[in-house]
Amino acid sequence: MLSIDLEFQRGTFRLQAQADFGTGVTGICGPSGSGKSTLLALLAGLLKPRAGAIRFDGETLCDAGRFVPPWQRHFGLVFQDGQLFPHMNVRDNLLYGYRRLEPAQRRFELQPVLDLLEIGPLEARRPSQLSGGERQRVALGRALLYSPRLLLLDEPLSSLDERLKQQILPFLRRMKEETRLPMLYVTHATAEVEYLADQVMRMEGGKLSA
Amino acid sequence: MFSPDELTALWLSAKIASWATLLCLPLGIATGWWLARRDSRGKLAVEVLVQLPMVLPPVVPGYVLLLLLGNQGLIGRWLNESFGITVAFTWKGAVLASAVMAFPLMVQPVRLAFAMIDRRLEQAATTLGARPWRVFLSVTLPLALPGIIAGLVLCFSRSLGEFGATMAFVGSIPGETRTVPLAIYGYTHVPGGEAAAERLAILSVALATAALVAAHLINRRAERLLGYRPHAEH
Numbered sequence: 461m462l463s464i465d466l467e468f469q470r471g472t473f474r475l476q477a478q479a480d481f482g483t484g485v486t487g488i489c490g491p492s493g494s495g496k497s498t499l500l501a502l503l504a505g506l507l508k509p510r511a512g513a514i515r516f517d518g519e520t521l522c523d524a525g526r527f528v529p530p531w532q533r534h535f536g537l538v539f540q541d542g543q544l545f546p547h548m549n550v551r552d553n554l555l556y557g558y559r560r561l562e563p564a565q566r567r568f569e570l571q572p573v574l575d576l577l578e579i580g581p582l583e584a585r586r587p588s589q590l591s592g593g594e595r596q597r598v599a600l601g602r603a604l605l606y607s608p609r610l611l612l613l614d615e616p617l618s619s620l621d622e623r624l625k626q627q628i629l630p631f632l633r634r635m636k637e638e639t640r641l642p643m644l645y646v647t648h649a650t651a652e653v654e655y656l657a658d659q660v661m662r663m664e665g666g667k668l669s670a
Numbered sequence: 671m672f673s674p675d676e677l678t679a680l681w682l683s684a685k686i687a688s689w690a691t692l693l694c695l696p697l698g699i700a701t702g703w704w705l706a707r708r709d710s711r712g713k714l715a716v717e718v719l720v721q722l723p724m725v726l727p728p729v730v731p732g733y734v735l736l737l738l739l740g741n742q743g744l745i746g747r748w749l750n751e752s753f754g755i756t757v758a759f760t761w762k763g764a765v766l767a768s769a770v771m772a773f774p775l776m777v778q779p780v781r782l783a784f785a786m787i788d789r790r791l792e793q794a795a796t797t798l799g800a801r802p803w804r805v806f807l808s809v810t811l812p813l814a815l816p817g818i819i820a821g822l823v824l825c826f827s828r829s830l831g832e833f834g835a836t837m838a839f840v841g842s843i844p845g846e847t848r849t850v851p852l853a854i855y856g857y858t859h860v861p862g863g864e865a866a867a868e869r870l871a872i873l874s875v876a877l878a879t880a881a882l883v884a885a886h887l888i889n890r891r892a893e894r895l896l897g898y899r900p901h902a903e904h
Contacts, residue, residue, distance in 0.1 A: 557798030
């Protein structure tokens with residue numbers, strides 16, 4: 461499915477990653493500063509690697525002569541703190557990526573996603589009127605509605621307290637089971653990965669290992 | 671209440687300030703964005719050039735404009751000979767003088783607004799399939815709106831008050847370049863002009879106050895729409 465062989469350098473930090481990711485959920489664990497978020501940014505196309513290649517389902521997204529920009533990769537990315545658009549209500553946030561798809565590309569519709577994440581009653585609200593947990597659920601929904609080929613999750617629960625984490629984890633599990641979407645789940649909390657992931661990799665000092 | 675001459679000055683002021691603001695808007699957005707987002711060698715030079723009119727005596731930019739765009743000036747002669755366009759001593763020149771003087775006031779808040787936007791919001795939009803232009807129009811620009819409005823108001827108010835550069839570049843020609851500040855100055859120099867000068871001075875204060883209040887109200891509304899302010903506050 462996804463296979464990478466990447467090298468990236470910024471200042472003294474150096475990242476090296478070579479891996480093949482299967483379907484299902486792959487957890488990537490590691491301490492903060494180990495390069496987990498950088499790896500996701502490279503996969504999403506927000507950063508350019510110094511050398512190497514990214515291939516997905518037989519398509520080359522990045523190598524020496526080719527760089528597919530992020531808006532054409534069709535990967536979803538969920539940030540630590542949601543990054544909902546503050547000037548749009550929940551509904552417009554959810555539909556931001558969805559509206560950019562051809563009808564034939566749409567694998568998820570609004571209503572089922574609202575039900576799945578239990579965010580229906582929030583539709584008309586603004587992000588500033590949501591709690592941290594609600595915001596993160598909307599961010600998940602927004603990424604889902606873009607029908608990504610791969611979902612990248614960058615510590616999606618780390619800004620939430622323990623109680624909220626326990627509330628959202630079941631939603632993620634449900635997402636995994638009902639959508640069968642391949643996911644890369646980056647976190648420093650091994651408990652989350654044990655609960656969700658089918659395979660686990662470790663990241664340390666910029667190096668990715670199985 | 672106002673004499674025809676005073677009304678003409680008022681109308682000219684409004685026309686010139688509006689055109690100057692309109693001219694500064696796209697350029698100010700482009701320059702503000704560039705200064706906030708790009709790191710390049712030329713940045714310091716552009717920054718200094720943009721801010722220069724604010725710290726120079728206003729006559730100097732006016733005089734420079736005259737040297738460049740006057741009918742015998744470097745660019746002015748070419749414009750005149752090739753296109754028959756005259757800028758010096760016309761209302762178009764007054765627009766240009768106002769725009770040059772007001773431009774720094776447009777750029778500053780716009781630049782600040784762009785600099786304050788979390789880049790990850792734009793990245794989020796990018797990973798949702800939006801191309802760079804689409805990201806700019808749907809995320810960056812709306813989020814910078816309060817700064818752009820602030821810039822517009824400052825720019826317009828500054829243009830209304832423009833005096834020194836206008837005087838040097840286009841003079842004080844009634845019906846063509848004689849705006850309210852120039853008219854006030856003129857009236858204070860003729861016997862019996864005090865009453866007219868006073869009326870126009872009071873009018874200037876009223877207009878400036880109205881502009882600031884309007885800007886404040888528009889800005890509050892924009893901030894609420896952007897979610898910077900909770901709805902409960904109003």
